[in-house]
Amino acid sequence: MLVLILSVVVLLLIGGCVCVFWAARGDAPRWARGVAKVTLLGSELARSTSRSSRTQSDGGDD
Numbered sequence: 920m921l922v923l924i925l926s927v928v929v930l931l932l933i934g935g936c937v938c939v940f941w942a943a944r945g946d947a948p949r950w951a952r953g954v955a956k957v958t959l960l961g962s963e964l965a966r967s968t969s970r971s972s973r974t975q976s977d978g979g980d981d
Contacts, residue, residue, distance in 0.1 A: 934954070935954060935955070935957070935958030935961075936958065938951045938952075938954040938955040938958060939955040939958050939959060941955070942955035943955075
């Protein structure tokens with residue numbers, strides 16, 4: 920069951936990356952541009968979350 924869930928997540932991530940590439944080329948339909956926006960937003964959220972957790976674990980000794 921866990922393998923099935925992880926497989927679906929990986930397929931969704933790959934599909935999102937394909938939509939980002941397709942939208943960057945400029946000839947994507949509206950739904951693909953929407954998926955690309957959601958994918959890019961999700962990556963930004965994940966990046967900001969990892970930055971904030973990394974900053975808190977450093978201890979803040981500047």
